[in-house]
Amino acid sequence: MKDALWLIAGMTAVTFLTRASFLVFARTLRFPPAVRRALRYVPVAVLPALVVPMALLPGGAWSPTPANPYLVGTVVAAAVAIRTKKTLLAIVLSFVVYLVWRLLFA
Amino acid sequence: MKPASPWLAGVRDTVPMLVGAAPFGVIFGALAVGAGLSPVATLAMSACVFAGSSQFVAVSLIGAGAALPVIWLTTLVVNLRHALYSASLLPYAQGWPLAARLPLSFWLTDESYAVVEHRLRTGLADGGLAYAFGSSLAMYLNWLAFTAVGVLLGREAPGLADWGLDFAMLATFAAIVAPQLKHRPSLAAAVAASAVALLGHGWPYKLGLMAAAVAGVAAGLAAEAASARKEGAA
Known part of the structure; x- marks a missing residue:
């Protein structure tokens, strides 16, 4: 597939463009304090925005029930992480719960 | 350690x-x-x-x-x-x-x-x-x-x-x-972003995610301003 070269070249270029967009200007660009304050909320906004739809709409179907393995697993991951501050433990435990739920309800 | x-x-x-x-x-x-x-x-x-x-x-x-x-x-x-x-x-x-x-x-x-x-x-x-x-x-x-x-x-x-x-x-x-959601403004940002992400789930190109990010940041700032006002009044 000769097109693969162009496919990858184009995707590489646009992806790098988004990632370097601000960082290349770090020497010359200074954000005002209000913007810096706003940007501190990027992680706590974007990560839940990635997680919540996947947990509540697995495969695109609205499923806010205790039989939904994605939802139960996500709640376990969050709870363990908050209680123990151990991210890896939270991931492993929640994955086990998720798998059990899948076996039971899927 | x-x-x-x-x-x-x-x-x-x-x-x-x-x-x-x-x-x-x-x-x-x-x-x-x-x-x-x-x-x-x-x-x-x-x-x-x-x-x-x-x-x-x-x-x-x-x-x-x-x-x-x-x-x-x-x-x-x-x-x-x-x-x-x-x-x-x-x-x-x-x-x-x-x-x-x-x-x-x-x-x-x-x-x-x-x-x-x-x-x-x-x-x-x-x-x-x-x-x-x-x-x-x-x-x-x-x-x-x-x-x-x-x-x-x-x-x-x-x-x-x-x-x-x-x-x-x-x-x-x-x-x-x-664990990062323990302060009210962070929690507000997360809740607002999640709500918008759910609403915009069907939008093409993950644009719902961008809208969610903007809504979350705005909610975080608003909650921060509200709690600052409360402290100022106390």
Whole structure:
């Protein structure tokens, strides 16, 4: 597939463009304090925005029930992480719960 | 415990992200080969593009027979959130040389961003650059290795994508962000962003995600202003 070269070249270029967009200007660009304050909320906004739809709409179907393995697993991951501050433990435990739920309800 | 070098600390703090991203690399490798991409092209895409979600979208577009410009444009829009990450890291990167900022931009993923931004924001700015390199390189090698595993497994286990391994990323992001939501403005940002993300779930190109990010930041700032007013009144 000769097109693969162009496919990858184009995707590489646009992806790098988004990632370097601000960082290349770090020497010359200074954000005002209000913007810096706003940007501190990027992680706590974007990560839940990635997680919540996947947990509540697995495969695109609205499923806010205790039989939904994605939802139960996500709640376990969050709870363990908050209680123990151990991210890896939270991931492993929640994955086990998720798998059990899948076996039971899927 | 002896304090690790910042480089190693970056790797260590990224280990949970590696575990979460690994199954995605496997699924990507398997799906890409299944969609007709050669093993070399599949590995090259992971090595050059290094952006999981847009790689998945590209593979499904290839499967649907989309034209190249469509795939490029979709990649751009799906990756727009990286511009937010880039902006958010900028205040910390002012002392970093361009020769470091360029590779770190190339390696900027959801996972490394979450880990590195947290480290820099919580004041452990010492060795921030080495820390970022450690986290980024770990993610990169992990993604390449597990893409290769997927390419190999894809031929043996065609139904791999339906095993439910996609939960790993969910667990990773939930585990890293949940402990950060202890202050009311952060919680407000998370709730608003989640609500908008649910509403915009069906929008094309993950534009719902961008709208959610904007709504979350606005809610966080509003809650911060409200609590400042309350303290001022007390």
